[in-house]
Amino acid sequence: MIIHTGTLTTHEADICIIGSGITAALMAAHLSEHTKKSILVVEAGKPTTPLTQRAQARERFLAYGESPWKSDHVDDQNALGTTWGFSPSMHVGGLAMHWGGVSPRYSPEDFQLRSLYGVGSDWPFTYDELDPFYQEAEERMGVAGEQGPLALDPRGKPYPLPPLPINYNLAQLQGWASTAGIATWSTPSAKNSVPHDGRAQCQRCDTCYPVCPSGAKYSPDFTWDALLAAKKITLLTESLVRRLEADPKSGRITRATGNRTDAAGAPFEIRAGAFVLAAGFVWSPHLLLLSKSSAFPNGLANRSGLVGKYLAGHRNVNAYLRLPMELFPGINVQHSLVSKQFMRPGKLSRYLRHDLRIWESSVGREPRLRDEQGGLLLGDAMLKEWQGRAKGATARVRGYYDVLPDRDSALALDTSRTNRWGDPMPRVAFKDAPESAALRAFQEESLRELFRRMAKAGNGEILRMENSANDLGQEHPTGGCRMGTDPLSSVVDAFGRAHEHENLWVGGAPTQPTASCCNGTLTFTAVGLRTAAAIARAS
Amino acid sequence: MTDNGSGTGESARRTFLKTAGVIAVGTVTVGSAAACAVKDPATPAPDDAETTRTLGMDQPLLEALAEAVLPASLGAAGRREATTTFVAWVNGYEPVAEEMHGYGYADVRYLPADPAPAWRAQLQALDTLARKATRTPFTQLPVARRQELLDAVLRTERGDRLPAPLGAGHVALALLAHWSASPTAWNLALGAKVTPASCRVLNDAIRKPLPLAPTGAAT
16 A cells, blocks of 8 residues: 655555565565565665566677666665675665576585584574475576485475586586596576576576576566566565664564655655565665664664674685696586585584585686787787697686684674765675684685695696685675574574564575575575565464 | 577677678767667667767778788688677777676776777877888788787787787777687687587587587688
8 A cells, every 4th residue: 555645655565575686586475475465575776677688788798898787776875895795786686686596505514513513603493494495495496406415415305497417518527526536516506407487498698697688597587577467566666765663662663764766765654564674684784773763772673782793704715727638618607516525524623614616717728919938929820829728628616615704794884975865884894703714724725725636636737726805705695683592692583583573574694694605595595485484474 | 799599699780780880980879870679789778878979990901900910711701700890899889888796896887988099090000100111001011011010019018818808908909809709719719619608509518519610610
């Protein structure tokens, strides 16, 4: 329902979801199927490039590096600090409009780090409890995958789609990895290995990140379009929620207030029975911190003082290796092999868990302007020199290792930068827990040694190795509203419900105590679906 | 320059290049070209602002340059396709468009200013240099002599890899880099029909790429 009172527009719904990214999309889909409640989704940005324009947008990205995503940010709404893993993007569908689609699960160990290894934090539920929600997320997105060896890759049901094929290059690399004693398989990906859900089969266009021209890769707009077509939700765009208001006595959230992000900037309010914050690890804690009042002077859900704290992520070590085999770079550059062998290491004397991915690469095989003697290469001489170096093989290997967050790995309000309404923008600063900082050199050297061993096993050589850039923060970040059973040491309970506000829920990445050592999006959505199921039960 | 997977992109592109890529220096308004019905990198994005730009290159000079920098094995037709595609790419550029700002970007970044005026001037300067050094127009010099002039002009350019075309500091590098980035060039380098960065049948990926035909023709 929409009510106009002077310049103020009031929207009413049973459930209000703030944010329209991938977690919000899957949560809305679940809620629309499991409740009769009205659902209002509110997004600060606009819809971005529709599928019909993505082929052309891809062409211009390839030709010029142009952003394929039009109108995808709100000019004065951005975070500061170390920001790897998110961008200024603020639009319908969120970051997952341009994600790579890589969809591994975490390992069972990730949920019991403290119990098993004496580091980090245990989650308030286990891998087995999340398994059905992993499955639901995989089915809603259409994840193509093959189960690895059972001991490394447990799951309750098969993947919904067959795996993306192990292409010619990856087959050669898989043989090499096997020689090095490493079990690998096709990386699970939210890309259609077969036509699925009205979308085309993948055509290995190799621009999954940043734009899939065919729609074979899942992106949240597909879910929003379906929900809107079925009239199961209302989507309110260009509407920035700037405050949540809570009843001082009961703690219940009474309304959300904000302004349109168009030129007029008209005010609006939303009254709902339940509010779901699904705005990612930056904007979810940011809104809670902004929403301070006399009754809640530190912001909402923040009696513990932990809103915005314990931001987690992972870093990587990356290497390029020359191998004595013949590969053809460009067969399917964005697809890879994956191993979870090192995510399930058993007992450890020093903590180290990491994933492993293997790609084809063209590094060292590109055209050059000068020969080894410095002579200019033009015409046939240039091509001949290139052909000589193009033969052979380069592999890229990369391992993410998890970084355990410090309490002060944090997002805070920075009053030096404000939006047009004077709201301070978030400033992000990641910080390793002391135990994690003490392990860093050992962990990175262990990965380098693994890569050396792999090179040796294949009679190859390391071309170069590099670590994550320090100034970019951490990848696949989580946290800021961590979950737990103790209200003194967590922001939300095991289902994402705020300890202090019975009708406020936080979905996905912000609630996670840790971020594992692999791509995180699938887990963000699975955690969000677990929350959606709890909301449906509660309503 | 890649197929878009629709099966019609290549023919549409060729039509576009015939009509819009050639070549006479002139002025049009980017964003209103009649060729916009086709799907091509040179087709402006839907919400591009209209901006007046000078388009085109001196075609005889550009072809003379192509003869000096591109492989002779491409033949005249291959070079002509490369220069035509290059000019269409230059013409289609939108200065200061937003860059992709994905993972790892904290801010919105913008593409550089139009490099074409400098490239046009460099093309003319090659001719001026040829006339000063040899009393012969650049277009009439033997290929080897043109390459000697380029050696002098490019002496400060580093050589471990070619720049991205848009970042090329000289028109000779821009042309060479633009061609080298094409699937055709990669196929020639690899000696096989890989056709990178193109939309292709998924399940064909499991097979070893077919070798190029003995003529060296690439797809």
